[in-house]
Amino acid sequence: MDNLIIITNLNDFIFCPASIYFHNLYGSLDPIIYNSNKQIDGKNAHESVDKNKYSTKKNILTGISVYSEKYGLTGKIDIFDSEQGLLTERKKKIVNIYDGYIFQLYAQYFCMKEMGYDVKKLRFHSIDDNKNYEVNLPENDVVMFGKFENIIEQMRTFELSKFKQNNISKCRNCIYEPACDRSLI
Numbered sequence: 001m002d003n004l005i006i007i008t009n010l011n012d013f014i015f016c017p018a019s020i021y022f023h024n025l026y027g028s029l030d031p032i033i034y035n036s037n038k039q040i041d042g043k044n045a046h047e048s049v050d051k052n053k054y055s056t057k058k059n060i061l062t063g064i065s066v067y068s069e070k071y072g073l074t075g076k077i078d079i080f081d082s083e084q085g086l087l088t089e090r091k092k093k094i095v096n097i098y099d100g101y102i103f104q105l106y107a108q109y110f111c112m113k114e115m116g117y118d119v120k121k122l123r124f125h126s127i128d129d130n131k132n133y134e135v136n137l138p139e140n141d142v143v144m145f146g147k148f149e150n151i152i153e154q155m156r157t158f159e160l161s162k163f164k165q166n167n168i169s170k171c172r173n174c175i176y177e178p179a180c181d182r183s184l185i
Contacts, residue, residue, distance in 0.1 A: 001145070002074050002079075003072060003156065004073065004074045005072055005073050005074070005077025005107075005152065005155055005156075006073075006074060006075055007066075007073055007076075007104050007107040007108060008072065008075060009155070010065045010100055010103040010104050010107055010151060010152075010155075011098070011101060011104055013019070013100075013151065013154070013155050013158075014098070014099060014103075014151065015099040015100065015170060016165055016170050016171075016174060017132075017155075017158055017160065017163055018165065018180060019164060019174060019176055020162065021160055021179065022061075022176035022179060023118070023176075026176075042059055045112070046171070048051065048062075048080050049062045049079060049090065050063050051063075054079065054146070055079075056101055057080045058178075059081055059083040060079060060081055060082075061077070061079070061080040061082060062077075062078065062079050063076050063077070063078070064076065064077055064079075064080070064156075066108060066111035066115060067111055067114070067115070068107070068110045068111040068114050069114060070110065070114060071107065071110055071111075071152055072150070072152075072156075073110065073152075074111070074112055075104075075107065075108065075111070077089075077108045077111075077112065077145030078090045078126075080112065080117065080119070082117070082118075083120050084120070084121065085117075085118050085119055085121060086118030086119075086120070086121045086122075086123065087108060087109060087112065087119050087121070087122050087123075088122075088123050088124070088125050088132075089104060089105045089108065089122075089123075089124050089126055090125045091124060091125070091126055091127065092127055092128060093127065093128040093129065094124055094126035094129075094131065094133060097124060097133055097135075099144070101124065101149060102135060102144055102148075103147070103151055105122050105124070106122075106138050106145070107148075109122060109138065110138070119137075120168055121134070121137075122134070122135040122136075122137060123135060135146065141178075148149050149185045157179070180181075
C-alpha cells in the first residue's frame with residue numbers, strides 16, 4: 001500500500017505538482033480557509049453522491065471506495081449503474097474535457113475492473129447544464145491510455161525540489177499561489 005496515488009491527484013498533478021504538496025499541507029484545515037468559491041461549489045455539487053443520497057435504486061452505486069493494485073491507485077467513484085455497466089464522473093460544469101478528467105475516469109475504471117465490476121461505458125456529467133459526455137474505454141483509445149500510464153510513471157518518479165512551473169497562467173489560477181514560494185520548498 002506504499003506510494004498509493006489518490007485518483008483526484010491525477011488531475012492536480014497535471015495542473016501543477018506543487019499544488020498536491022500544498023493540498024496535503026493545508027488538508028487538515030477547514031477548506032473554507034484555502035478553497036476558492038469555485039472549489040466549494042464543486043464540493044457542494046458532489047454532496048448527494050458523497051452522502052449516498054443520489055439514488056435509492058439498488059443498481060446505482062455511489063461514492064464507493066476503489067483500489068487498483070496494478071496501478072497503485074485509490075479513491076472513490078461518483079456513480080456506477082451496474083445494470084448498464086456505466087461509470088459516471090460528475091463535474092459541476094464542464095467547459096472542456098481535460099486530460100486530467102479522463103485520467104481520473106480511467107483510474108476509477110481500472111480500479112473497478114480489478115475489483116470485479118463489469119464496466120462497459122464511461123461518461124462525464126456536467127451538473128449545471130445537465131449534459132453528458134461519453135468517453136472511450138482506455139482499450140479503445142491507445143493515445144490517451146499511453147498518456148495515462150505516462151502520467152502515473154511521472155508521478156512515481158517526481159521530485160518536488162527539481163520542479164519549476166513554467167506556465168505562469170496556472171500560477172495565476174492557483175489557490176496556493178500566495179503561499180507558493182518555490183525557494184522554500
